Amino acid sequence: MLMQMSRAASPACDNDPLYTFVTVLATVINSRLQAERTARAQEQPGPDDDVADVVVVGGGSAGCIVAARLSEDPRVRVTLLERGGTEPPEARVPAFLSYLTARANVMEFLQAQPEKGNCNGTGCVFPLPSLLSGGGGVNGMLYVRGSSVDYDDWAEQVGDLSWGYSSVLRYFKRAERNLDKIIALDRRFHGRRGRQPVSWHPYRGPVLQRLADAFQAAGLPFRRDVNARGQLGYSVVQTTTQGGERVSSFRAYLGPALRRRNLRVVTYATVTRVLVEPTANTEGDALPRATGVEYMDAAGRLRVVKAEKEVVLTAGALNTPKILLLSGIGPAEHLKAFNISLMADLPVGQGLQDQSRAGGLVFDCDASLCVSDWEHRVDDLEEYDRHRNGTLSATPGQITAFVRTGVDPPPPLGRGRPAKQPDLQIMVSGSRNDPNGCVVLDRWRSNRFTFMPAVLHPRSRGEVRLRSSDPLQPPLVRFGFFSDDGNRDLAVYKEGLKLVLAMEPRLAERGFTLNRDPGQAPACAGLPFGSDAWQDCLARTTTGTTWHYAASCRMGRDGDAGAVLDTGLRVRGVQGLRVADASAMPSTTSGNTNAPVMMVAERAADLIKKDHGFGGKPCADDRSPGDSGPSDSEDSGPEDGSA
Numbered sequence: 050m051l052m053q054m055s056r057a058a059s060p061a062c063d064n065d066p067l068y069t070f071v072t073v074l075a076t077v078i079n080s081r082l083q084a085e086r087t088a089r090a091q092e093q094p095g096p097d098d099d100v101a102d103v104v105v106v107g108g109g110s111a112g113c114i115v116a117a118r119l120s121e122d123p124r125v126r127v128t129l130l131e132r133g134g135t136e137p138p139e140a141r142v143p144a145f146l147s148y149l150t151a152r153a154n155v156m157e158f159l160q161a162q163p164e165k166g167n168c169n170g171t172g173c174v175f176p177l178p179s180l181l182s183g184g185g186g187v188n189g190m191l192y193v194r195g196s197s198v199d200y201d202d203w204a205e206q207v208g209d210l211s212w213g214y215s216s217v218l219r220y221f222k223r224a225e226r227n228l229d230k231i232i233a234l235d236r237r238f239h240g241r242r243g244r245q246p247v248s249w250h251p252y253r254g255p256v257l258q259r260l261a262d263a264f265q266a267a268g269l270p271f272r273r274d275v276n277a278r279g280q281l282g283y284s285v286v287q288t289t290t291q292g293g294e295r296v297s298s299f300r301a302y303l304g305p306a307l308r309r310r311n312l313r314v315v316t317y318a319t320v321t322r323v324l325v326e327p328t329a330n331t332e333g334d335a336l337p338r339a340t341g342v343e344y345m346d347a348a349g350r351l352r353v354v355k356a357e358k359e360v361v362l363t364a365g366a367l368n369t370p371k372i373l374l375l376s377g378i379g380p381a382e383h384l385k386a387f388n389i390s391l392m393a394d395l396p397v398g399q400g401l402q403d404q405s406r407a408g409g410l411v412f413d414c415d416a417s418l419c420v421s422d423w424e425h426r427v428d429d430l431e432e433y434d435r436h437r438n439g440t441l442s443a444t445p446g447q448i449t450a451f452v453r454t455g456v457d458p459p460p461p462l463g464r465g466r467p468a469k470q471p472d473l474q475i476m477v478s479g480s481r482n483d484p485n486g487c488v489v490l491d492r493w494r495s496n497r498f499t500f501m502p503a504v505l506h507p508r509s510r511g512e513v514r515l516r517s518s519d520p521l522q523p524p525l526v527r528f529g530f531f532s533d534d535g536n537r538d539l540a541v542y543k544e545g546l547k548l549v550l551a552m553e554p555r556l557a558e559r560g561f562t563l564n565r566d567p568g569q570a571p572a573c574a575g576l577p578f579g580s581d582a583w584q585d586c587l588a589r590t591t592t593g594t595t596w597h598y599a600a601s602c603r604m605g606r607d608g609d610a611g612a613v614l615d616t617g618l619r620v621r622g623v624q625g626l627r628v629a630d631a632s633a634m635p636s637t638t639s640g641n642t643n644a645p646v647m648m649v650a651e652r653a654a655d656l657i658k659k660d661h662g663f664g665g666k667p668c669a670d671d672r673s674p675g676d677s678g679p680s681d682s683e684d685s686g687p688e689d690g691s692a
């Protein structure tokens with residue numbers, strides 16, 4: 050209830066008859082889906098005296114993987130607590146993305162702190178997934194690992210080669226079940242037997258073809274596989290799907306594991322804090338220890354689960370820091386202001402990153418290309434229902450481009466860092482220009498496309514702090530978009546705008562008309578369209594998140610004042626507490642963040658198993674860094690059947 054009160058206005062059009070229509074159809078589609086092979090998560094809270102070996106907090110992209118991996122050993126009791134409910138059936142339909150992201154029962158919409166230099170000074174509105182599967186259940190499904198340079202940078206930053214590309218590649222491969230026969234043949238880079246299916250959306254309609262032609266005509270090279278030897282160019286990207294259905298890490302990992310007796314999953318369980326107790330270690334120093342968590346169940350009752358080995362936080366890059374702060378782990382001054390007893394003075398929440406982007410350039414589609422009427426919609430549904438194909442099996446966002454702009458100086462010679470790391474991504478988002486303003490509704494037949502340049506490696510930093518000591522209040526978030534000294538992030542973004550503006554004639558030839566309506570960016574209406582001042586204005590007033598929140602509790606080397614975790618993902622100065630989600634990343638990667646988060650979670654599970662001597666199937670991969678190894682490092686396959 051309190052969560053509802055704290056939400057910003059949701060763009061949901063729940064009362065629209067079309068929404069009801071789609072929901073009913075989604076249910077019909079679901080009823081024809083192959084029989085559920087996975088048990089439903091338990092929605093009943095556990096007994097008051099619940100005890101586990103490991104408590105995992107947050108059942109998102111990372112949490113579902115950590116819980117499933119750790120419970121492979123039947124001796125290890127794992128409890129996963131998730132504040133939302135189970136992934137809804139319509140999440141499986143790729144084109145229903147827009148309905149999901151507008152639904153208050155799976156997404157929380159919040160407002161960030163107002164800042165002068167972005168979001169028109171009013172505070173960016175941003176969504177937070179709230180369901181078992183987290184971002185993986187509502188996201189755009191793009192499977193993008195990023196550049197090898199990203200991970201070599203991580204290794205250098207944290208002083209640990211095991212986070213370098215040749216090491217983390219094993220975990221990417223371990224997670225992946227690539228369903229494209231040709232791509233899967235590239236065994237150096239791809240896995241074929243992991244739990245996470247990766248495939249192309251089956252449908253590539255005329256709109257996609259023409260967008261691809263426009264990128265090609267603009268001189269960008271076509272890149273078939275962005276997850277192997279390089280990313281630069283434009284691509285139709287593979288997705289976390291199988292046979293025309295979304296497969297989140299909930300479906301891929303946790304669903305098949307739910308039958309395990311040693312795994313307990315509790316939904317509608319909001320963790321309010323980690324229980325941290327001062328203890329004595331062998332040297333006699335007082336070193337606090339995480340002993341469990343407190344959570345609020347669906348009935349609003351406070352409960353406790355004890356963790357005999359450790360607590361793993363996977364509540365996402367905005368809520369993991371909030372939970373740490375509520376538990377007395379964070380900047381001392383900040384905690385003092387809320388009368389929270391200090392357990393460890395750490396820069397929790399300080400290094401928040403998201404890939405700054407802003408409203409890009411909007412193109413309207415010729416009616417001949419983007420027809421959408423009731424007849425077509427019914428055809429679409431029939432096609433999907435029968436063949437898992439057609440417009441419902443895909444999203445326009447499957448096409449994207451990665452660019453190195455040249456804003457940053459070239460890397461020093463001999464440093465072995467070829468200029469293959471993109472700093473800009475052009476994302477494409479489809480929507481409908483509906484007269485009733487409910488653009489989210491029948492978006493699977495988009496008639497309007499926005500090209501959104503996103504700054505992949507922002508210099509700007511934000512922060513996550515507590516709004517209040519009430520654990521049900523959302524965190525206070527400041528994104529800091531376009532706030533870096535020297536405006537380098539702004540320069541990268543503007544390069545993206547220029548690139549798309551230069552594509553305008555090619556897009557026009559192919560049926561896409563640039564929408565010059567000043568209403569697209571009212572604050573910039575008085576400025577000449579496309580001018581430098583207009584570009585600045587666009588960035589400052591139409592700023593948005595890319596939903597790639599990361600690095601808010603980053604790992605780092607000993608002595609790094611900005612590091613919250615060590616490179617084993619352990620919270621510094623606290624025993625029995627780890628972070629294994631996007632918060633732990635040292636910096637954002639060259640692209641979307643879901644695949645990197647899955648890699649971090651796979652690695653975290655191995656680190657935990659190793660530390661506690663748990664069994665299961667460690668990635669045969671913890672060999673010496675630098676040995677990229679053959680694909681025998683892959684998982685031997687889902688033991689409980691695939692999703």
Ligand SMILES: Cc1cc2nc3c(=O)[nH]c(=O)nc-3n(C[C@H](O)[C@H](O)[C@H](O)COP(=O)(O)OP(=O)(O)OC[C@H]3O[C@@H](n4cnc5c(N)ncnc54)[C@H](O)[C@@H]3O)c2cc1C
Pocket residue numbers: 106107108109110111112130131132133150176177178179180181182183184185187188189190191192193318319320321363364365366368369372595596597598630631632641642643644646
């Ligand atoms: C709209 C959208 C589109 C995106 N598109 C893409 C894309 O196309 N490709 C891509 O690679 N990435 C995409 N991403 C990003 C990607 O999904 C995230 O990076 C990834 O899901 C982060 O994983 P996580 O485990 O760190 O956090 P999440 O997946 O967000 O999981 C956190 C979980 O913790 C739960 N939780 C939070 N607080 C508590 C609490 N107190 N108690 C219990 N549970 C709690 C949440 O409900 C949630 O389930 C997108 C994200 C969004 C939101």
